[in-house]
Amino acid sequence: MVRKRLGVVTDGAFNAGLTVRLDAGVSTEKLRIGNFVVIEGEENRYFSLVSDMQLRATDAGMLADPPRDASPFISQALRGTTTYATVQVKPMLMMPRGAETDFVVDLEPPQPVRTIPMHFAELHEATENDFGAVFGHEDRRHFAMGTPLNMDIPICIDLDRLVERSNGVFGQSGTGKSFLVRLLLCGVIESGLAVNLVFDMHDEYAFGKESEDGVFVKGLKHLFGGKLLVYSLDEKAQARGGRGVDVTLQIGLNQIEAEDVLLLAEELNLRATAEANVGLLTDAYGADWLSRFLAMSPTDISEFCEQYSAHEGSLSALQRNLKRIERRPYVVPEAPFSAIDEMVAALDKGRHVILHFGRYDHPLDHMLVANVVTRRVRHLYREKAERYEQTQSPADKPRPLMITIEEAHKFLNPAVSRQTIFGVIARELRKYHVTLTVVDQRPSGIDSEVLSQLGTRITGKLTDERDIEAVLTGVSGRSFLRGALESLDTREQVLLMGHAVPMPIVVQTRKYDEAFYAAMGAGEKRSAQVDIAELFGE
Amino acid sequence: MTDESMTNEAMTKSQMAKSQRIGEIVETSTTGFVAVSKTLHQPPALGSLVKVQIGGEDYAYGVVAFGTTTSPDPGRRAVPRASDEVYDEAIYAEQPQLSRVLHTEFTAVLVGCFEEGAIRQHLPPQPPRLHYDVHECTADEVCRFSERLVYFRLLLGTQGEVPAEQLLAAHIRQVYRARGRDAAWLERAARQVTSLLRDDYDRMMTVLYGIEPGD
DSSP: OOOOEEEEEEEEETTTEEEEEEOTTOOGGGOOTTOEEEEEOSSEEEEEEEEEEEEEESOHHHHHSOOTTOOHHHHHHHBTTTEEEEEEEEEEEEEEOOOTTOOGGGSOOOEEOOOOOOTTOEEEEOOHHHHHHHHOOSBTTEEEEEEOTTOOOOEEEEHHHHTTSOEEEEOOTTSOHHHHHHHHHHHHHHHTSSEEEEEETTSOSSSOEEOTTSOEEOOHHHHHGGGEEEEESOHHHHHHOSSOOOEEOOEEGGGOOHHHHHHTTTTTTOOTTHHHHHHHHHHHHGGGHHHHHHHOOHHHHHHHHHHHTOOHHHHHHHHHHHHHHHHSTTEESOOOTHHHHHHHHHHHTTOEEEEEOTTOOSHHHHHHHHHHHHHHHHHHHHHHHHHHHHHOOGGGOOOOEEEEEESTHHHHSTTTTTTSHHHHHHHTTTTTSEEEEEEESOGGGSOHHHHHHOSEEEEOOOOOHHHHHHHTTTOTTHHHHHHHHHTOOSSSEEEEEETTSSSOEEEEEOOOSHHHHHHHHTTHHHHHHHHHHHHHOO | OOOTTOOGGGOOHHHHHHSOEEEEEEEEOSSEEEEEESSTTOOOOTTOEEEEEEETTEEEEEEEEEEEEEOSSTTSOOOOOOOSSOOTHHHHHHOTHHHHHOEEEEEEEEEEEEETTEEEOSOOSSOOOTTOEEEEOOHHHHHHHTTSOTTHHHHHTOOSSSOHHHHHHHHHHHHHHHTTSOHHHHHHHHHHHHHHTTTOHHHHHHHHHHHOOOO
16 A cells, blocks of 8 residues: 655664654644654564654754745745754554565564664555554454544454453543543443443443533443443432332441541541541451441440540540441441342343442542442452362353442542552452453542553543653653643543553544444344343353 | 757767857866857856767767956956947947957856766766867757756856856756746756755855746
């Protein structure tokens, strides 16, 4: 395929990238930072990204005194000779060129770059074949996330690799993170490579809603029907009917552990002494420490303090603060773990779960419920993984689980990330087949150790220096990606990087519209068979 | 005269004779020559392409770089001859001996040669011969020679009465006209100029302003 030539390589280094001098007829305005371009070396083809652009002139005198009355003739003569442009280009992948007659499929696939081309290697625009060679074509294991900025070719992420690690979706507010998460979830659900547990904290995913542009977007329940279960905290949601809530969930005081309470230290306004006091209570009363503690009268408290040498004032304050938990309508003194266990059983059968918060939209609710549920889920998954290790039977193999949480910095900031279950999951990679998808607009608030464990990162525009630094933690070649991040449009443009893509790339995100619904609906024919299999056994 | 199918090998001596004889060489060197113009007051145009035979089928190309008409007494200026009634052309009518005594000279710098059947844009190995004829190049020859622009370097390297950039500008104007106002060629020439003079912005602009097409 004929590629359009843009310029020649004139300078550069392996680490810093290559400098390409643009041809006389090529304007910088035809290129964008983050564009995917191809350098033809003598032996290899280098797939690269544009990372910077500069303007130059051969004579400083000309810059000091540009020709004033330049006719078009003179401007044309000067352009590209005395005045010219260079672009910085960073090679990401390379592939042997092969002879003219070789078929692309016979050539080796793209490899990480280990060398650079010589002087005067030509730079070309990328063609459809190049994108296909690097990013693969759309199929069951490759999900199209969007298109390159100036072309109509689908850019796919490798779903197998996506579910292998924890991932992150970042971007300032208003950059369409919820659309991105919807796309990702749809892709994973459609492929069936993993099951999802989504904590839908802002009521974005389960049911349809009106987007910022006034367009009504379909919810995942609508798109996937029986494949997806909605658990809601809001008892009124189910009663309203027609919304598709499958189960109303309640949380028992007996399910709340010390760690959950400590995670809520800021929300509940707990003092520094809370940790010590909670420790004493759990030591004394074991599993139902919370219900017993909340039932204590002032005299009971003084007795306890005497017995365990605790401070009465701080213990009373703690009780006052913890009573807020008891007051939440979905919290009951005792709830069976079976509700959550059934959720895990459904996940095991390949159904996806969205936890809908309804009118319980307070950070307190999000954090408490997410923590309690996730801990129980992981506990069960750990048991399953251990059983699988013993029996090695394919029937026992747990399905990979992806847990999606929003406002992740509340769960994963450096202060609490060591204690919360989410921090634990993020660190243990995929030991028990559970991974996280963290969604956040303040990645700088997330523990850097957790950030470095994120395999794939999908980022919308970020302007805060610290947030940009955070998102690029642990990514190689970050300095030039910074330019690409800063140049993103506020909506619909994202940078994909990490495990699920062979090289970082800027894409225009796929539209979440009728065409997309139709593409997802292609799987609906299968779901009836799934339902039958579930009802009557495999 | 300009027959497209005519190849360089077909240029014979007789055809050489047919192209305008415009002067005779009176001084010669490796880099150029001085010739006396056949027609008084009418040396070939500044910057135009001329040729002179240098042996067998070979000939050398030059660009006219200077022209002068001086008094018959070298070292002394001409004596004023005009009066209120007799001036300009009338002076020559009144004093016919002037036409015989005065002569016009022109200088040309060598920019290439035709040897072994091909046009080359470097100095010829031998200087042209004294007393040999200088011929005007036909439009066709100008077109063929100016296809490659390597010889601009030679032109820019000259040091004569006329600054090299002025000479180059004049030459480009001449070729542009000979090629029938070939805009594409003019653009190519302009780029070559900016490339060669990239380190000297002022000289470059001198040339560019000099070759701007008026239309």
